[in-house]
Amino acid sequence: MLDIYNEAEIYAGGPAAARFCLRLVSESERAELCTQCGACEELCPQKIAIVDWLEKIQQYLAVGE
Ligand code: SF4
Numbered sequence: 001m002l003d004i005y006n007e008a009e010i011y012a013g014g015p016a017a018a019r020f021c022l023r024l025v026s027e028s029e030r031a032e033l034c035t036q037c038g039a040c041e042e043l044c045p046q047k048i049a050i051v052d053w054l055e056k057i058q059q060y061l062a063v064g065e
Contacts, residue, residue, distance in 0.1 A: 001031045002048075005057045015063040022061065031058050 004025065008018035022030070031054040040050045 001025065001029070001054060001057050002050075005053075005060060008060075015060055015065075018057075018061055019065070031055075031061075 004018050004021045007021065008014055011017070013020075034051065034054045036051045038051060041048070044050060
């Protein structure tokens, strides 16, 4: 999900491009399934705020829909 967001922003494709690329992400790996348990954040060596980012990406994907 973060890759899709990054690629859309880096290459200026925006939310429409991100929605197109969403087909490359299996349904079991999509942001809407996040339960905000925080387990990934505890393991992340870069201390990325994954829960917050997944929420932002969900909102980003909905822009202009
Ligand atoms: S917080 Fe992380 S580990 Fe927990 S459900 Fe969401 S993405 Fe998965």
